[in-house]
Amino acid sequence: MAIIPRHSRRSAGSRGIFEGRHHTRGASDLGLTVGSLGFFSALDVVRQALPMALTMLKRALVICLPLVLRIGTYDLKTGVMVSCVQFALFFVDFWFQLARWIDRTILDVLYGWGLAPTGHMATSSR
Secondary structure, eight states, rough: OOOOOOOOOOOOOOOSSTTHHHHHHHHHHHHHHHHHHHHHHHHHHHHHHHHHHHHHHHHHHHHHHHHHHHHHHTOHHHHHHHHHHHHHHHHHHHHHHHHHHHHHHHHHHHHOOOOOOOOOHHHHTO
């Protein structure tokens, strides 16, 4: 059985479910806006710092590699584990670089922000 609005009754002083919530919604929107300002700047800092932190992790792995292999008595499991960790670090770096390239390409295509052309695009525009 469907409820038809003209058949429903309300008492004279009551409000509907969604009436009178404009102030609450406005305060919520304002709070989300103010909160996002700090979040977006922090996210930008993390985005800029992650490649540097990843490079430091790669260097630390290369520096500690002889020590780890020596402590692991040059066991095959230790070598495979270190190889997997090194592959994981390079794989994550690949995804960062791919995301940066896609971001730059999409922004250039959508907005034409005059980024310097690279590769075959530099010669084919003439």
